[in-house]
Amino acid sequence: MELDLSPRLPKKVYGGDGGSYFAWCPEELPMLRDGNIGAAKLALEKYGLALPRYSDSSKVAYVLQGSGTAGIVLPEKEEKVIEIKKGDSIALPFGVVTWWFNSADTELVILFLGETHKGHKAGQFTDFYLTGSNGIFTGFSTEFVGRAWDLDETTVKKLVGSQTGNGIVKVDASLKMPSPRKGDREGFVLNCLEAPLDVDIKDGGRVVVLNTKNLPLVGEVGFGADLVRIDGHSMCSPGFSCDSALQVTYIVGGSGRVQVVGADGKRVLETHVKAGALFIVPRFFVVSKIADSDGLSWFSIVTTPDPIFTHLAGKTSVWKALSPEVLQAAFKVAPEVEKAFRSKRTSDAIFFPPPN
Numbered sequence: 632m633e634l635d636l637s638p639r640l641p642k643k644v645y646g647g648d649g650g651s652y653f654a655w656c657p658e659e660l661p662m663l664r665d666g667n668i669g670a671a672k673l674a675l676e677k678y679g680l681a682l683p684r685y686s687d688s689s690k691v692a693y694v695l696q697g698s699g700t701a702g703i704v705l706p707e708k709e710e711k712v713i714e715i716k717k718g719d720s721i722a723l724p725f726g727v728v729t730w731w732f733n734s735a736d737t738e739l740v741i742l743f744l745g746e747t748h749k750g751h752k753a754g755q756f757t758d759f760y761l762t763g764s765n766g767i768f769t770g771f772s773t774e775f776v777g778r779a780w781d782l783d784e785t786t787v788k789k790l791v792g793s794q795t796g797n798g799i800v801k802v803d804a805s806l807k808m809p810s811p812r813k814g815d816r817e818g819f820v821l822n823c824l825e826a827p828l829d830v831d832i833k834d835g836g837r838v839v840v841l842n843t844k845n846l847p848l849v850g851e852v853g854f855g856a857d858l859v860r861i862d863g864h865s866m867c868s869p870g871f872s873c874d875s876a877l878q879v880t881y882i883v884g885g886s887g888r889v890q891v892v893g894a895d896g897k898r899v900l901e902t903h904v905k906a907g908a909l910f911i912v913p914r915f916f917v918v919s920k921i922a923d924s925d926g927l928s929w930f931s932i933v934t935t936p937d938p939i940f941t942h943l944a945g946k947t948s949v950w951k952a953l954s955p956e957v958l959q960a961a962f963k964v965a966p967e968v969e970k971a972f973r974s975k976r977t978s979d980a981i982f983f984p985p986p987n
Contacts, residue, residue: 634662634899636662636911642659645799646674647799647800647801648801649679650801652671652674652799653672654671664753664754666877666911668744668747669746670744671742673731675740676801678803679733679799681731681798683702683728683760684728684729687749688747689745689853691722691723691849691854692719693721693823693881694719694739697733699715700810701715702728702809703723705724706726719822720821721819722846744930746934763800769791773787824858834984835983836861836981838860841856842855856931857931859928859929863924878918878931881908881929882909884906886906887904889903889920890920904920
């Protein structure tokens with residue numbers, strides 16, 4: 632069966648006046664199921680509230696657009712009320728309860744990427760809601776709820792039956808929601824647009840890597856992430872993950888061309904991508920990207936907390952390490968051709984500006 636790595640857009644799962652929840656389906660993107668990867672997007676309108684929930688999967692959240700407030704409760708810990716904005720990354724381990732709220736006119740859009748190997752469905756997140764018409768209270772009898780929280784029957788019925796919405800609701804503008812608390816962001820959030828750059832190539836591109844050093848909760852999530860931005864017509868060097876990790880890539884902005892090469896030197900993907908698309912690069916497959924005139928940016932997770940990549944062009948390329956005689960024999964070329972090949976790309980850059 633031929634491998635289908637074509638980029639896909641998400642489909643709407645549910646929504647209403649408060650906003651919508653979208654997800655990528657394993658049926659349309661089989662690599663999600665094969666790699667045990669989940670991907671979803673939450674879009675909240677003004678006064679939209681994503682009701683408190685927990686998930687069967689660990690995730691990384693990335694704020695694509697807008698600003699708002701997030702509530703995060705780690706197991707047996709106090710609630711953190713965090714101001715979130717475009718560029719923020721948040722690691723969400725197993726067992727964390729979250730809610731999300733947008734008080735601004737601009738739509739708040741959040742991307743979720745994560746692993747589903749411990750989840751109920753391979754390649755798909757399953758959320759468990761604390762409230763709403765599909766919340767956990769609705770499944771218990773009045774007697775059980777009343778005894779668990781020491782409430783009379785009338786109060787239980789009001790508590791369980793008043794919220795008829797599910798997943799996402801629009802709250803009344805007069806309701807005062809919790810304000811973000813100073814200091815709550817520390818250790819929970821890294822803004823990829825403001826963080827120190829791990830790679831910065833003039834006229835080429837920039838990278839911010841999320842790992843256990845700059846966001847310790849990444850260790851609990853179990854995988855790393857990065858935000859890559861390359862300039863117009865620049866190229867990201869062909870490379871692969873050398874620690875058997877999958878690369879899950881969401882195009883944040885711009886557009887460009889992507890090629891992926893797999894086993895036996897077969898090109899398994901050649902496509903044009905733009906904002907909103909998601910694709911997955913299998914283990915050890917080599918991927919390269921060239922931006923259009925408007926540049927190209929993407930947010931990726933790699934299924935290991937401290938990923939290691941091998942790039943096949945530039946000063947640190949494996950080609951530079953191999954003996955000249957080995958290259959001559961392997962390529963079956965004359966010494967002058969090998970020398971010309973080796974003498975190019977002498978910097979340690981992984982991004983290459985467009986030719987003059």
